[in-house]
Amino acid sequence: MAKTYSDNQVTGRQGEALVKARIHAMGFAFNPSDSMEAGIDGTIEIRDPVTKAATGRCIAVQVKTTQGGAYTRETASSLEYLCEPEDVAYWRGWSLPVIVVLVRLDDESFYWKSVRDAGPPDGRRLTINKQADAFDRSAADALAALAVDTDRFGVWMPPLRGGEPVHLNLIRIELPTTVFTAASPFRGGREARAELLRHDPGPPDEWVLRNNTLVTFRDPRASALRHIVDADTVEEEPIETVAFPDDEVDEHRFIELLGRALRTQLDGSLWYEKDQGAYYFPSAPEGVAVTYSYRSLKQGTSADVVSVYKDRKDETRIHFVRHHAFVPRFWRMGDSWYLSVTPTYVFTRDGTKPDRFGADRLAKKKQLEKNSAIIGQFVMWRHFLCAPDAKPRDDLFDAAGPGPGAIRFVPVEALRSPRAVPERQWRTRDPESKSSGQEELTL
Incomplete structure (x- = not known):
């Protein structure tokens, strides 16, 4: 055989x-x-x-x-x-x-x-x-x-691999040179806002009021804020007097003011998702999908920042809509303030209404993303916030730069690491999200 x-x-x-x-x-x-x-x-x-x-x-x-x-x-x-x-x-x-x-x-x-x-x-x-x-x-x-x-x-x-650039997800904040403070008959913001609405259906939001003291980047006497302050007590002070306090409570008050200023300046360009604490691109007025052009690390490019996913069985129906988004955080480092930009997504049913499966879709999307995708999204948001011509609709800042009382954003240069980080090491399981399988990026 x-x-x-x-x-x-x-x-x-x-x-x-x-x-x-x-x-x-x-x-x-x-x-x-x-x-x-x-x-x-x-x-x-x-x-x-x-x-x-x-x-x-x-x-x-x-x-x-x-x-x-x-x-x-x-x-x-x-x-x-x-x-x-x-x-x-x-x-x-x-x-x-x-x-x-x-x-x-x-x-x-x-x-x-x-x-x-x-x-x-x-x-x-x-x-x-x-x-x-x-x-x-x-x-x-x-x-x-x-x-x-x-x-x-x-x-x-x-x-x-040899060294590689490390792009911090930070943007430096250029603060106004001065800030306004004033005494108020109201102890907190809730009572003061109720009074503002009696005089103006769309009152300013760039202010913080605690313990009968209002702090704002703009002169309160020139807006509806004059109705909630004692005009004789208004003082214009150097920004350093409130931006770099020793007291933690006062620092939190300034962070709240920065958040309100950011929200005001993004109003009309981005929408805010409260549960995620994220700003995201809204649907186009004439449709749903939106493409945003920007400058990447090497060349001009674009991204589909609002993407429509149709029902596989019925192309006339929208299955869900994915919106590019970011979660902001404010950080004080020495004598400077920074905005950290964490890219994420918001999911809606039709471009406006929340998607009840949004959390699951977000978890799955995060699992698949690699470091290069995260960098690309951050660079897009950095361009949106920092470039004078970045906004797809009304300009975040006009051609002459930010107006009085506005905050401005400046890119932070990349660092150079002596060693490259393996792609697999960017992805570690989030111990708080075992059930969802969602992952977070860590160094």
Whole structure:
């Protein structure tokens, strides 16, 4: 009887050959095991892409190849793989970190996971994110971070890429040079606002009133605010007297004033979503979708800041609308104030009414976004807030610059980090959002 090779043997060798090619394409070395391997197909040795030096930092690799078919609980974005108990027991005894590479030949899909990340039962279940855990060039930094020195277990291999610019999500605030204070017969803002509405259906909002003292960037005698202050007590003072207090309560009062000023200046251009505390692009008056043109880090570009998603079964119906948005926070650093801009999204049913599934859509969207997408959104918002011609409708600031009492925004230059941050390290699970699966970006 003739000798034969089983289909499983041929399939396994195909997978190992393809994985070897991928590892070499990353710039690393793959050293296959000999014929007596018992659950490890080879080792990856990290190679410095600049000096070409062999580092001696290694990872053990087990390749699991299938011809085709779906994995367990496979969806468009994820899948699960249940390792054999004897394999897991063997891998745990290795002095090197072990990864499993899944290869499916019919669609040439490659995914990987460290066995240290396996979950129950008994540390056998690997949960794969198809985008984040793709076994290709994008995995090089994560593999280097996982590798250890062969004679000093646990030494971390830093990212192989060189330095990169770090864009802080901060915008510096240029404050008015002066601020107005005045005594008021009203102790707090609620009673004062009721009085204002008796005189003006749309009264100014750029003011704070606490303990019978009103603070505002604009002269209260020139607006409806004159009805809630004692005009004889109005004083124009240097901005430093209220912008940089020693008392925390007074600092919170100034933050509230900044927030009111921002809201006033964005009125007519952005809408505010109270539950998220976010400003977002409204739908176009003549339709729904909106495209915004701006200057990116390298060139002019545009973004669909209001996107309409139609019902798959009925193109005449809107399924939901996604609006680009940002959450503002004010920070005092030394003798300067900054606005932090955290990009996010607001979801509506038709461009105006809240989408009851908005929280779930936001969580899923955040899971898929990478650092480059977050940078792009921040750059768009920075252009919107800082550039004189940024607003799609009424100008945030006219050609002559901000008027009296307005705050102005100035870009903050990027920093230069000595090392690049691997893309995978930007994404960590938010411990407060396990149920939703939402993630936050951290350094």
